[in-house]
Amino acid sequence: MPGNRILVSKRNMIIPHVEENLDRGGFDLRRLAPVACPCCGMPTRVQVSGENCTKTLFCDNTACPTRYLRQFVHFAGEKAMDIEGLSESKLEKLLGWGFLHSFTDIYRLDAHKDDIVTMDGFGEKSWQNLWEAIQRSRETTFERYLCAMDIPMVGSTASRALAKQFHSSLDEFEAAILDGFDFSSLPDFGATLSGNIHDWFQVEEHWYLWTELREWVHIAPPEAPAETPVAAENPFAGKTVVVTGKVEPYTRGEMNSFIESIGAVAGSSVTSKTNYLVCGDKAGSKLDKARSLGIPVLTPDEFFAMAQAS
Ligand SMILES: [Zn+2]
Structure with missing residues (x-):
């Protein structure tokens, strides 16, 4: 809580570790969690979930600029399309300048190259590196592609399991969606997760992204099973x-x-x-x-x- 005194030690030479809170007590989530989103000012929501009753603070405004930015950060992130060097600060600038409206605009950024190289924080060299990283990310995998879709609860673990089930084939997976496949029949996939996948594909924009991104990428064939x-x-x-x-x-x-x-x-x-x-x-x-x-x-x-x- 604000004002608490803590004892901190250095671990592994450098990593700060909180040993003890000398002023424990008086914890009040309502005092700590903002009632309005610091970015867009809309009311926030606290959701309680999981067996540990984890509380998560949400801004539900789909037009919230920070949420929008975070979606791009996720898309470019290591577990998703893995575009090296496309950092949050670069994305913030590119969004601010109006060069990105959808995820696939990333693959069309060269149309704005002449403007981008003159912008603060970008030079010819930094643009070159970024553009090469964007091109490299087009050689991707089923897991990354699925992760990039940002379906609730479908992270890299679930994506790996789905890659195995559908032989790393987006077509096979798509057929399963259209078929109403029950994903809860897979090990460790519950009804909620299965429902999340089907709900996600109910949204027209999501189908559009799913279909459009495929034109920009090449999916690696499944790895030969490592039967050691x-x-x-x-x-x-x-x-x-x-x-x-x-x-x-x-x-x-x-x-x-x-x-x-x-x-x-x-x-x-x-x-x-x-x-x-x-x-x-x-x-x-x-x-x-x-x-x-x-x-x-x-x-x-x-x-x-x-x-x-x-
Ligand atoms: Zn917001």
């Missing part, structure tokens, strides 16, 4: 594994990549389809849920030992 002996023999192959708590020194992303590398599915929530829960430090409600469902719980050490034993 480890993947075939380890006990997790084909199973859904969920991680909870901290597994030092790995990030959740690294753990999920490892789980996928051994041929298992990385789940994000514990459901009746979960086969194993790997429980690190400070486990939350997932542990209780796994116990109540009778799902085997492993320590990180047990998990790594089993994954590597075969």
Whole structure:
């Protein structure tokens, strides 16, 4: 809270870590969260979701300039189209100058090249680098393409699973949408996620983006399945594994990549389809849920030992 005194230490030489809040207490979300969006002034909304009751602050104004900017930042981001150097500040300028109205305008920026190179923060060299990065991003993957669409809850993990299911084919995926495919039949896809995908495609603008972007990109064919002996023999192959708590020194992303590398599915929530829960430090409600469902719980050490034993 504003005015609290905290004790901070340096970790790993440089990273500041809050050790203790000396003035704990008096936490009041309503005092901290703005009731109006600092950008557009429209009322904000706090949404409570998930098993940890995470509170998220939203501005629902679809015409909010900051929301608009953030959508472009997501589109150009590492997990989506991965356009190197197209930073938030560059996007803010390009939007401000009126050169970008839709995502695909990024691929038509050369029409404004003569203006852009004379603008503050852009020179001939910086334009060249940016334009090359934009061209490179056109060689992309199914996962990135889907991530770029920004469908609620469809991030890189869900996109990877969908790439597997639909053989990295946008056509196959599109046919599934038109067919009303039930995505909740996939491991770790709940009804909400399945509904989000179908709802997203109900919006005409979204279909337009989905179709139009395809003219600018080339999607890489699916990777040959890496059937390493480890993947075939380890006990997790084909199973859904969920991680909870901290597994030092790995990030959740690294753990999920490892789980996928051994041929298992990385789940994000514990459901009746979960086969194993790997429980690190400070486990939350997932542990209780796994116990109540009778799902085997492993320590990180047990998990790594089993994954590597075969
Ligand atoms: Zn706003």
